[in-house]
Amino acid sequence: MSEKSMITLKIDGIQVSVSEGTTILKAAKDNGILIPTLCDLEGLTPYGGCRLCLVEVTGSPKLFPACATPANLGMEVTTNSERLKNYRKMTIQMLMAERVHMCAVCVANDHCELQALANQLGVNHVEFERNFTREPIDSSHDFLVIDRNRCILCTRCVRVCDKIEGVHTLDLKKRSKDTEVIMDLDESWGNSCSCTGCRKCAKVCPVGAIYIEGESITQTKHRDVAEFITARRNSK
Amino acid sequence: MDNNDNSSSISNSKVFEKKIVINPVTRIEGHAQIDILLNEDNSVKEALFKVTDFRGFEKFTEGRPYYEMPAITSRSCGICPVSHILASAKACDAIVGVTPPKTAVMLRRLMHMGQLIQSHALNFFHLSSPDLLFGFDSDPAKRNVFGLIEKHPDFAVQGVKLRRFGQEIIEKVAGKRVHSSEWVQPGGVKWPLTRERVEYLQGELPKASEITKNTLTMFKQIVNNFEDEVENFGNFPSYYMGLVNSDGGLEHYDGKLRIMDKDGNAVAECTDALKYQEYIGEAVEPYTFMKFPYFKKAGYTDGAYRVGPLARLNVASHCGTPLADEEIKEFKKLGKNGIVHSTFHYHYARLIETLFCIENAKKLLEDPEILSENVTSRAMVNNYEGVGIAEAPRGTLIHHYKVDTEGMITWNNMIIATEHNNIAYNKAITQVAKKYVKTQQLQEGMLNRVEAVIRAFDPCLSCATHAVGQMTLDIKLFDTKGTLLDRQSR
Numbered sequence: 001m002s003e004k005s006m007i008t009l010k011i012d013g014i015q016v017s018v019s020e021g022t023t024i025l026k027a028a029k030d031n032g033i034l035i036p037t038l039c040d041l042e043g044l045t046p047y048g049g050c051r052l053c054l055v056e057v058t059g060s061p062k063l064f065p066a067c068a069t070p071a072n073l074g075m076e077v078t079t080n081s082e083r084l085k086n087y088r089k090m091t092i093q094m095l096m097a098e099r100v101h102m103c104a105v106c107v108a109n110d111h112c113e114l115q116a117l118a119n120q121l122g123v124n125h126v127e128f129e130r131n132f133t134r135e136p137i138d139s140s141h142d143f144l145v146i147d148r149n150r151c152i153l154c155t156r157c158v159r160v161c162d163k164i165e166g167v168h169t170l171d172l173k174k175r176s177k178d179t180e181v182i183m184d185l186d187e188s189w190g191n192s193c194s195c196t197g198c199r200k201c202a203k204v205c206p207v208g209a210i211y212i213e214g215e216s217i218t219q220t221k222h223r224d225v226a227e228f229i230t231a232r233r234n235s236k
Numbered sequence: 237m238d239n240n241d242n243s244s245s246i247s248n249s250k251v252f253e254k255k256i257v258i259n260p261v262t263r264i265e266g267h268a269q270i271d272i273l274l275n276e277d278n279s280v281k282e283a284l285f286k287v288t289d290f291r292g293f294e295k296f297t298e299g300r301p302y303y304e305m306p307a308i309t310s311r312s313c314g315i316c317p318v319s320h321i322l323a324s325a326k327a328c329d330a331i332v333g334v335t336p337p338k339t340a341v342m343l344r345r346l347m348h349m350g351q352l353i354q355s356h357a358l359n360f361f362h363l364s365s366p367d368l369l370f371g372f373d374s375d376p377a378k379r380n381v382f383g384l385i386e387k388h389p390d391f392a393v394q395g396v397k398l399r400r401f402g403q404e405i406i407e408k409v410a411g412k413r414v415h416s417s418e419w420v421q422p423g424g425v426k427w428p429l430t431r432e433r434v435e436y437l438q439g440e441l442p443k444a445s446e447i448t449k450n451t452l453t454m455f456k457q458i459v460n461n462f463e464d465e466v467e468n469f470g471n472f473p474s475y476y477m478g479l480v481n482s483d484g485g486l487e488h489y490d491g492k493l494r495i496m497d498k499d500g501n502a503v504a505e506c507t508d509a510l511k512y513q514e515y516i517g518e519a520v521e522p523y524t525f526m527k528f529p530y531f532k533k534a535g536y537t538d539g540a541y542r543v544g545p546l547a548r549l550n551v552a553s554h555c556g557t558p559l560a561d562e563e564i565k566e567f568k569k570l571g572k573n574g575i576v577h578s579t580f581h582y583h584y585a586r587l588i589e590t591l592f593c594i595e596n597a598k599k600l601l602e603d604p605e606i607l608s609e610n611v612t613s614r615a616m617v618n619n620y621e622g623v624g625i626a627e628a629p630r631g632t633l634i635h636h637y638k639v640d641t642e643g644m645i646t647w648n649n650m651i652i653a654t655e656h657n658n659i660a661y662n663k664a665i666t667q668v669a670k671k672y673v674k675t676q677q678l679q680e681g682m683l684n685r686v687e688a689v690i691r692a693f694d695p696c697l698s699c700a701t702h703a704v705g706q707m708t709l710d711i712k713l714f715d716t717k718g719t720l721l722d723r724q725s726r
Contacts, residue, residue, distance in 0.1 A: 139642040
């Protein structure tokens with residue numbers, strides 16, 4: 001990698017220096033400021049899908065997804081205003097309402113990023129009418145299971161399958177709230193001829209949508225997935 | 237809840253009767269009302285136990301993977317989630333078709349002992365003992381667990397301690413006190429028990445044992461004050477059902493399902509859980525959401541049977557632990573051929589079982605194999621149908637699942653302990669009402685006894701129908717035309 005020049009910007013009033021091209025999310029994280037996100041995972045291409053990392057940039061009325069916006073020289077970023085907090089709470093509630101999120105009986109209970117974020121942001125109820133979907137569960141694979149009712153469409157699985165494993169078994173079909181993660185050309189998982197069974201999709205899933213049958217979630221996510229993916233990516 | 241609506245079908249169809257409604261019945265797990273139908277001369281014609289709520293676990297679990305069932309079904313109850321977890325896990329074991337390792341079975345049994353201890357302590361000390369210590373005619377404002385703490389603080393503390401011990405067993409074994417479903421999985425359990433935890437529980441055992449022995453002694457003394465109640469509290473012959481082990485001894489986790497008649501003859505023994513429907517039929521009545529299981533050979537309603545502590549001690553020949561064996565011998569002397577019919581003695585049986593559970597927990601904890609780390613047999617779906625039977629604190633619990641080739645639930649039937657006793661409830665409250673209700677005016681003592689007989693069974697209606705809501709007591713008295721004559725609320 002070529003040497004990049006350093007730039008300086010302000011995040012929440014703190015002066016920080018990062019190399020050029022760094023995203024606001026990464027710049028903040030490297031300086032101890034955590035911006036909530038569900039779709040972003042270090043080592044994967046930014047997606048900007050969950051909208052939880054939206055930040056304010058002085059001088060612009062727009063909000064910017066911190067995961068997909070590069071830090072610029074002299075930028076003044078606010079990550080935690082009241083407006084942003086409210087937006088984030090609402091986003092979490094909309095994610096909860098869109099499909100079925102019943103923590104008590106979910107495989108990812110206590111190890112779920114959506115649940116943790118809801119707790120952290122103080123989301124203790126959902127104002128919107130819940131849309132209880134009844135998508136059939138695909139358990140046709142030998143050990144990988146997808147319960148699309150729990151999917152938040154962060155596409156981490158799609159990206160890890162494409163960019164890291166390099167097989168692109170997973171992709172999306174349909175649009176908006178009807179969007180679904182599919183295997184190959186909408187095959188059942190057991191019939192997918194490209195899936196290598198590498199389990200990365202289960203490891204990166206922030207919720208309990210993709211999991212390994214018969215394995216507890218702690219076993220599935222037993223080490224820092226981001227570190228592992230970054231290492232794989234850098235070795236390419 | 238609109239009580240008038242609920243009872244209208246009966247009051248319209250039987251306009252010549254008067255009716256007393258106790259709604260809801262208090263100090264039980266869940267919601268129910270009791271309708272007492274009077275004849276023209278104000279004598280009691282019949283009493284009906286009506287369960288008024290519905291939740292529908294059997295429907296909404298369709299399409300879920302079988303291995304989620306322990307977690308989902310355990311949510312039907314916060315009192316005996318362990319029993320649901322175990323019955324469900326056993327049904328899942330049957331679906332994957334493997335035998336869990338010995339240590340896994342021991343650990344599941346140990347967890348179940350904790351469940352039985354805590355639930356029995358809850359019923360005896362928190363729910364039932366106010367009736368026994370204050371008497372049925374005492375002031376209802378005092379006749380509850382708070383009155384108990386005020387008047388008999390030491391006794392109340394004993395109850396809390398015993399229950400805590402039961403909860404601690406569950407927590408040490410499975411990680412959480414309530415809904416510890418993450419630990420159990422088809423084919424065994426997820427993690428083994430540590431030596432520190434075994435030693436901790438062993439240290440707590442003697443205290444729990446002492447409390448139980450003292451309570452048994454106390455119960456045997458005060459039971460003499462309740463001769464009338466023993467005689468009239470659902471004291472009628474019926475069939476009894478419960479699990480027994482290969483020796484015919486007391487069993488709560490596995491074994492064969494034995495049905496015994498009123499004279500102590502084993503009329504049926506179901507060794508293959510999948511065939512339980514050959515022995516048990518389920519009838520439905522329009523006035524309640526709770527089904528009426530019955531012994532098929534005898535038909536509905538002659539095939540009324542009871543389950544729970546009383547039934548388990550009736551069907552078992554012995555307990556299998558020294559102290560409990562002594563107690564069961566004494567217990568069996570209360571009835572002809574060792575069969576005790578009085579529902580009042582559920583309390584007695586519950587205490588004997590608690591003693592057995594403590595002794596059995598001790599035995600399990602002393603076995604070095606409890607520390608083995610081989611606790612899971614792994615397998616995929618091999619059978620498309622599975623039945624799990626376990627003895628919950630309140631009686632036999634049956635989970636029956638059918639799955640598709642991928643292991644998704646296509647059909648689910650749960651028969652809850654409380655349901656088995658349904659016909660017996662009506663018989664018992666009718667008997668009590670006939671004895672004590674003799675007037676159009678509502679009197680504290682008579683209604684208390686009607687309520688208390690239900691409490692003796694220790695029903696768990698949140699399990700049986702999966703109900704939610706507020707708990708108050710609303711008693712209504714109607715005349716022949718359905719006009720409200722008297723009403724008391726508390």
